[in-house]
Amino acid sequence: ELKVEQNPLFLSMQEGKNYTIYCNYSTTSDRLYWYRQDPGKSLESLFVLLSNGAVKQEGRLMASLDTKARLSTLHITAAVHDLSATYFCAVDIPSYTYAGGTSYGKLTFGQGTILTVHP
Amino acid sequence: DSGVTQTPKHLITATGQRVTLRCSPRSGDLSVYWYQQSLDQGLQFLIQYYNGEERAKGNILERFSAQQFPDLHSELNLSSLELGDSALYFCASSELAGRYTDTQYFGPGTRLTVL
Numbered sequence: 235e236l237k238v239e240q241n242p243l244f245l246s247m248q249e250g251k252n253y254t255i256y257c258n259y260s261t262t263s264d265r266l267y268w269y270r271q272d273p274g275k276s277l278e279s280l281f282v283l284l285s286n287g288a289v290k291q292e293g294r295l296m297a298s299l300d301t302k303a304r305l306s307t308l309h310i311t312a313a314v315h316d317l318s319a320t321y322f323c324a325v326d327i328p329s330y331t332y333a334g335g336t337s338y339g340k341l342t343f344g345q346g347t348i349l350t351v352h353p
Numbered sequence: 354d355s356g357v358t359q360t361p362k363h364l365i366t367a368t369g370q371r372v373t374l375r376c377s378p379r380s381g382d383l384s385v386y387w388y389q390q391s392l393d394q395g396l397q398f399l400i401q402y403y404n405g406e407e408r409a410k411g412n413i414l415e416r417f418s419a420q421q422f423p424d425l426h427s428e429l430n431l432s433s434l435e436l437g438d439s440a441l442y443f444c445a446s447s448e449l450a451g452r453y454t455d456t457q458y459f460g461p462g463t464r465l466t467v468l
Contacts, residue, residue, distance in 0.1 A: 267456070276355065276443065277459040322396065329401065329409035339386060339447065340409045341457065343396040 236261045238325050240344035247313045247351050255347045257306040257323035264301045265326035265338065268308055270319045271346070277322065281308075313351045320346045356380065357460035359444050365466045371432040374463045378425055378446030384408070385427040386447075386457055387419055391440035402427055403449075434467045441465075 237260040247253055257266070264285050269277040281290045283299035283306060290297050294317065296309045306323055322343050329340035356379035366372055378385050387399040398411035402421035413419075416434075421427045431438060441464050445457040 269459075276461050277445075278355075279456045279458065282456055324396075337403065337408050339384060339401050339457065340398050340411060341386075341388075342398065345395050 236263075236325060236327060236342045238323060238342050238344040240321075240323060240347050243345055243347055245347055245349045247310070247349065249314055249351055249353055250312050252312065253310050255308040255310070255321055255323075255349075257308070257344055259304050259306075259325045259342075261325075261327060262301070262304070263325045263327050264299070266299050266306045267324045267326065267341065268297050268306070269322045269324060271322065272319050280321075310349070313349075315351050315353070318349055318351045320348050322346045355458040355460065357444060357446050357458050359442075359460040359463050361463060362461065363464050363466075365468065366434060367468055368434055368436060370434050370467075371430065372434065372465065374429040374431070374442055374444075374465075376427045376429070376444030376446075376460060378427070378444075379458055382446035382448050382458075383425065384447045384449060385421055385425070386445040387413075387427070387429050388443040388445065388459075389440045390443060390462075394440075396443075399429070431465070436467050439465055439467045 266283045268280040281297040286301040288299045294311045299306045324341040324343045328336045330337035358377045383404045390396045399413045401409040419429045441462045443462045444460045447455045
């Protein structure tokens with residue numbers, strides 16, 4: 235059974251500081267997603283990482299994937315209050331095999347990291 | 354706004370009852386996914402449909418069932434409800450069945466409270 239573990243689960247940061255959220259998973263996969271969730275809201279897609287060594291950046295967030303280590307990181311640079319939210323990683327593995335190929339989409343999520351950025 | 358709609362937003366019901374949650378995917382998306390989010394279980398995959406066919410199942414209880422209709426909207430039916438079924442239920446959609454790892458776009462969710 236695939237297990238996805240994030241750490242830390244709670245992160246209190248000062249504005250302007252840097253930090254990294256880690257996502258470890260237990261089964262071979264080269265497809266990993268990062269999502270953001272604001273309190274009481276839905277999930278917003280941040281990054282899609284599709285291969286070993288993939289790196290994506292958007293604003294103050296940068297995500298990377300090391301499939302050999304089964305590890306993804308979400309790095310926060312110079313945090314600002316607007317980044318306060320819960321961040322989830324999710325691993326995608328094959329869910330269905332048919333004559334034409336393999337289907338994906340059965341995401342397994344980590345526990346989430348609650349990030350609070352304060353002055 | 355992801356383009357995925359879910360109704361109702363909130364649902365309060367009693368134990369033993371049955372409810373139906375509805376989801377309309379983004380225009381053009383053929384795949385629909387259902388997830389449950391609760392404090393003790395986190396975010397869990399329930400079931401996936403692609404163009405009307407069931408494609409994958411997660412830890413979905415036998416009391417729960419789903420279907421995707423010809424117009425691609427989907428319904429999640431929850432019956433013999435228990436207190437522990439109280440949760441936020443999300444629907445997500447994607448263009449394909451994840452074959453090319455397209456992003457899943459999540460709806461606003463339905464908050465179910467079982468009293």
